[in-house]
Amino acid sequence: MARLVLFNKPFRVLSQFTDSSGRSTLADYIAIPGVYPAGRLDWDSEGLLLLTDDGALQARISQPTFHLPKTYLVQVEGIPDAAQLQQLRDGVQLNDGLTRPAEVALIPPPALWPRDPPVRERKSVPDSWLRLTITEGRNRQVRRMTAAIGCPTLRLVRWQIGDWHLGDAYSGDEKLLPGMHREISVHLPRPSRASAGRRPDPRRGRPPSRSRRGR
Known part of the structure; x- marks a missing residue:
């Protein structure tokens, strides 16, 4: 099982854990060891950023060849x-x-x-x-x-x-607010002989746990 973190990145926060210029980074919000961004979101953009501890899942999310x-x-x-x-x-x-x-x-x-x-x-x-x-x-x-x-x-x-989102954009229910993150587990099945040559779907996972604020 791979660990996947859904994070609502606030405006003017870098999609990385360190910055030599003193700007706000992921370290200000996420204290989960061993996870890294799968792709990026610009400093002046907001919203969903995915982080994972699994290299295969990270590639499937971030590499353009998968057209997620x-x-x-x-x-x-x-x-x-x-x-x-x-x-x-x-x-x-x-x-x-x-x-x-x-x-x-x-x-x-x-x-x-x-x-x-x-x-x-x-x-x-x-x-x-x-x-x-x-x-x-x-x-x-x-x-x-x-x-x-x-x-x-x-x-x-x-x-x-993909199938991961921040919630219902048109109501206040179950919405992941800026600076908050949610952690889920994702199963990456090994391809069987029958499915050889097909890409595994990284979006299969169990329902998310309760939202919790980062530090």
């Missing part, structure tokens, strides 16, 4: 029209190539925690929220995608990776 879907709640400047949303669904041309097709929809403002500091809003420019799912992990990809269609990102919250 990642879902973001994105506040953008402006209100994208149907053509702009279709650009995201078809793939956006960035300076490092065309993105894979994304799933995207305009959504009502989700019931999120307040950000500190709050997002700077311009009274003359409306904003809107998107639910955006991608299967890649390029550097600052979501921000670059929304900028490419003319709707810069104001706030970015990663809500879900």
Whole structure:
């Protein structure tokens, strides 16, 4: 069994345990020995970060070859029209190539925690929220995608990776709040002869234990 930690990373916290510049890191919130981030989440982004003590699980979560879907709640400047949303669904041309097709929809403002500091809003420019799912992990990809269609990102919250998520984005129930983490166990079965050549599914695991605050 592999240990997996679901952590709601606050705004302006690094996805690492040390920093020579004195910025806030995972060590300020997580005191579980032997776990390491599976992938990363930018310093100025919020939301779900997974940590594990198992190298195989870490690879299956973080390596782009597995195309594990990642879902973001994105506040953008402006209100994208149907053509702009279709650009995201078809793939956006960035300076490092065309993105894979994304799933995207305009959504009502989700019931999120307040950000500190709050997002700077311009009274003359409306904003809107998107639910955006991608299967890649390029550097600052979501921000670059929304900028490419003319709707810069104001706030970015990663809500879900594969089957793991922070809770119900539209209610206050069972929500993993910023700075909190939840630990679960994940079973990585060895492939049988019948399933040889198929990737094992790292998302099988027992139900999560109660949320608890990091230190």
